Amino acid sequence: MFVERGSLGQESRSFLRIKMVSKQTQSQKNPVWVPAGLIFLLVSMVLLLPPGRGRAGEKITVGEVEDVVLIPWRVTLPARIDTGAATSSLDARELIVRNNIAVFRLPKKYGSLQLSLPVTGWQKIRSADFKERRPVVEITFCMGPKLIQTQVTLNDRSTVSYPLIIGRNVLKNNFVVDCMHSNCLPPSCPEVPSP
Amino acid sequence: MVRLLSLFSLAVFTAFLLFVSEMASAEEKVTIGTTEDVFLLPWRVKLPARIDTGAAKSSLDARELTLHEDRVEFRLPQKYGGLRLSLPIIEWRHVRTSEGLERRPVVELEICLGSERFRTLVNLADRSMVKYPLILGRNFLRENFVVDVKRRRAVKPNCPDVR
Numbered sequence: 001m002f003v004e005r006g007s008l009g010q011e012s013r014s015f016l017r018i019k020m021v022s023k024q025t026q027s028q029k030n031p032v033w034v035p036a037g038l039i040f041l042l043v044s045m046v047l048l049l050p051p052g053r054g055r056a057g058e059k060i061t062v063g064e065v066e067d068v069v070l071i072p073w074r075v076t077l078p079a080r081i082d083t084g085a086a087t088s089s090l091d092a093r094e095l096i097v098r099n100n101i102a103v104f105r106l107p108k109k110y111g112s113l114q115l116s117l118p119v120t121g122w123q124k125i126r127s128a129d130f131k132e133r134r135p136v137v138e139i140t141f142c143m144g145p146k147l148i149q150t151q152v153t154l155n156d157r158s159t160v161s162y163p164l165i166i167g168r169n170v171l172k173n174n175f176v177v178d179c180m181h182s183n184c185l186p187p188s189c190p191e192v193p194s195p
Numbered sequence: 196m197v198r199l200l201s202l203f204s205l206a207v208f209t210a211f212l213l214f215v216s217e218m219a220s221a222e223e224k225v226t227i228g229t230t231e232d233v234f235l236l237p238w239r240v241k242l243p244a245r246i247d248t249g250a251a252k253s254s255l256d257a258r259e260l261t262l263h264e265d266r267v268e269f270r271l272p273q274k275y276g277g278l279r280l281s282l283p284i285i286e287w288r289h290v291r292t293s294e295g296l297e298r299r300p301v302v303e304l305e306i307c308l309g310s311e312r313f314r315t316l317v318n319l320a321d322r323s324m325v326k327y328p329l330i331l332g333r334n335f336l337r338e339n340f341v342v343d344v345k346r347r348r349a350v351k352p353n354c355p356d357v358r
Binding site for chain 1: 224226229245246247248249250291330333336337340341342343344345
């Protein structure tokens with residue numbers, strides 16, 4: 001084989017044909033080279049795979065804004081993914097708390113559904129020039145493949161662009177935030193049939 | 196038959212190489228936590244930063260802020276050495292805060308985060324109410340970071356030419 005390859009360029013045509021024929025029969029005689037080559041390719045593929053990929057795969061990457069679906073009402077809301085917020089919060093209009101039940105509406109833009117949910121706690125807000133107490137309720141929503149049950153504070157967020165802020169209390173649940181993207185994870189909870 | 200097989204395996208291998216290179220470029224992104232220590236350059240002041248995907252722009256806690264034509268003078272918080280800085284104003288920005296609209300001067304800062312230096316725009320505001328003197332917002336994070344919310348202080352500031 002080696003000699004043949006070295007002399008290929010200078011040989012006459014007829015000689016070349018003979019050589020090629022002999023080459024073909026040789027490789028047919030030695031089919032061991034084919035599986036060996038395949039195995040080599042497979043091994044190099046495994047070695048080339050970046051390490052720790054499986055581990056990173058468990059984390060769910062979300063963008064800076066994601067659509068989530070409120071359960072059980074199946075209202076889709078765009079949510080700001082906010083690593084700067086310790087807790088999550090929901091835009092609640094016409095909010096009234098009576099007998100420990102918070103009654104409010106979602107913003108008109110998202111169907112102004114009226115909800116009444118039990119208040120599970122109060123959050124004190126300290127800010128430069130005012131003190132405030134906001135009711136906390138529990139909601140369930142679907143973000144990407146995950147059904148998330150979480151506490152959210154209720155307040156009128158009409159000055160802010162997104163009706164739902166998802167803070168670190170939810171994102172600690174193995175999420176990774178990539179600000180280069182938004183809406184990279186459409187809601188797809190197995191428990192929730194798509195509308 | 197042999198030639199077909201080898202051609203096929205070559206094709207598979209090439210596709211795989213392309214896939215790996217694509218993944219590698221996605222992995223070039225630096226993973227950081229929800230708070231990180233950074234160095235302010237060239238002064239080498241170490242500041243803890245809040246990594247805030249909820250903030251559109253980065254901002255720095257600037258005390259005793261005064262304006263001198265196209266420059267702005269301020270102090271870093273006493274807790275971080277109280278260094279007095281004077282920087283050119285790049286622009287003025289209306290910033291939407293939880294309390295309404297505010298007009299803030301914007302300056303350019305160089306910081307060391309992890310093993311790299313970055314130049315980025317930050318707006319200046321008295322943030323004495325807030326826990327972190329530096330907020331790194333989306334204008335910075337879009338450069339090449341992903342935030343792992345389970346982690347804090349995931350990378351140490353360690354730029355080769357800064358000690």
